[in-house]
Amino acid sequence: MTPQVNENRTDVIDLENKIRSANLRPTRQRISLAKLLFSEGNRHITAEKLHGEALGKGVKISLATIYNNLHQFTTAGLLREVVVDASKSYFDTNVEPHHHFFHEDRGLLEDISSHRLTVDDIPNLPEGTEISSIDVIVRLTKRK
Amino acid sequence: MTPQVNENRTDVIDLENKIRSANLRPTRQRISLAKLLFSEGNRHITAEKLHGEALGKGVKISLATIYNNLHQFTTAGLLREVVVDASKSYFDTNVEPHHHFFHEDRGLLEDISSHRLTVDDIPNLPEGTEISSIDVIVRLTKRK
DNA sequence: CAACAGATTAGAACACTTCTAAAGAAGAAA
């Protein structure tokens, strides 16, 4: 199955370029993380979960490296951080402006396109400030 | 100045009733906290800041008691918890539905009435869920 | 290759929060 192999090769090269475009060296650890984060659809994931996933797939990587890279990817605009829980950070591979459903019971995030949900009538901003972002979280529980 | 004294007496009695209405005993610590939290306008405050404030006013109270009571007040509907920072919790004395400006540099919250800011076109909810709350955070930075 | 800057790592440290279990205080009953 050469096509399979070629596809994988190409994928890795794309990921390496993505990493290089952030001025970062494509190390074994970064490539593995990029594969987990970016190779299929959008993800919302915490550092510890990602670490567990990596170890589960046999990728040897320390938790410090997970944090280092999540922050570096975030700084480079490859990820964004979503604040929904006062005790842990979620990283989002969708960096377009958008909003979220948050399933409180499962600790799970789901995107809401900002074309669908809109925020209206934002009041005048306090003097000397500008908007850095607008976050809408629709918190969900099980229907009773 | 008897009026002063009477006013204070009445305030404390109101606070004691507020505490009793939550099925909690009006202890010295609870009355002091209620005074700090509820006696002038709406507040957004963290546990450690409130602890510092109490100590600063000579109220002897442990941090554990601050946390215990913030949670008890929240459960009783006297406070709500606002998630804006992945590393600490803010408690809000305004329990009406409303939204927030968050001054990221100063770690400071400011209310936006939900009459002024509205969220439109919330998409259909995922199967089997219902909305528990909708939080809008308008994050602000210093204007450059 | 050599040389260097950047990256990874284990484990310590940190900040915030929760837990534990013992002592203290409030309210009800008598």
Place this chain on the structure above:
DNA sequence: TTTCTTCTTTAGAAGTGTTCTAATCTGTTG
């Protein structure tokens, strides 16, 4: 009032997610 019960407070230990440290390792450039 005194007694009894239940609730509350507390110091400090423990827990949790995250960041730091400083030694080692690896990618890149010449």
